[in-house]
Amino acid sequence: MAKKKQEIITEATKYFNNDSFWLVAPYKVFDKGVERRLVTLENGNSSLLVTYTTGGSTPGDSFLWILNDLGKPTSYKMWTSNILIGGLEASWKNWITTESGAQLPTIHKVLFLALEMGDVKGTK
Numbered sequence: 001m002a003k004k005k006q007e008i009i010t011e012a013t014k015y016f017n018n019d020s021f022w023l024v025a026p027y028k029v030f031d032k033g034v035e036r037r038l039v040t041l042e043n044g045n046s047s048l049l050v051t052y053t054t055g056g057s058t059p060g061d062s063f064l065w066i067l068n069d070l071g072k073p074t075s076y077k078m079w080t081s082n083i084l085i086g087g088l089e090a091s092w093k094n095w096i097t098t099e100s101g102a103q104l105p106t107i108h109k110v111l112f113l114a115l116e117m118g119d120v121k122g123t124k
Contacts, residue, residue, distance in 0.1 A: 013057065014057045017056045017057045017058075018057065021056070022108060022115065022117065023104055023105070023117050023120070024102075024104065025063070025073075025076075026073060026103075027102070028052075029048075029050055031052075031055060032054065032055065033052060033053045033054030033055050033059070034050060034051070034052055034053070035050070035051040035053055036048060036049070036050055037049040037051075039064065041066075045066075045067075046067065047064050047065055047066055047067060048064070048065040048067060048073075049062060049063075049064050049065075050062065050063045050064075050065060051063075058080060058081045058082060060081060061078070061079065061080040061081060062078075062079045062080075063076045063077065063078055063079075064076060064077040064087075072095075072103075073092050074091065074092060075089055075090060075091040075092060076089070076090060076092070077089045078090065088110065088111075089110070090108045090109065090110040090115075091107075091108060091109040091110075092105040092108060093105060093106070093107040093108065093109060094106040094107045096120060096121075098120075098121060099121070104117070104120055105117065106120050
């Protein structure tokens with residue numbers, strides 16, 4: 001019974017880590033074990049390369065954040081252990097502002113899929 005309980009907790013933690021990352025990734029860039037590097041793209045624009053060296057369910061994952069002129073992420077390219085296509089791009093779309101002032105995306109588009117974040121409360 002204790003083994004089954006631990007398996008359920010481990011699986012739930014993986015889901016929580018993944019789902020919360022898709023929603024609040026910009027707020028996790030200063031977490032312990034996160035490496036940040038400025039990268040200049042071929043077009044001369046700056047991007048932020050973020051590598052999570054510890055924590056979460058998949059340490060070692062890297063994300064190249066494509067930023068707009070205000071420094072807000074518009075998309076990111078992923079190099080992760082659970083996605084076989086390196087550099088797969090996902091967008092950050094339909095940002096809202098919560099009552100606390102946090103800005104959160106409500107949709108990510110990956111290839112032909114739109115991943116909705118669910119019932120995120122705020123204003124557009």
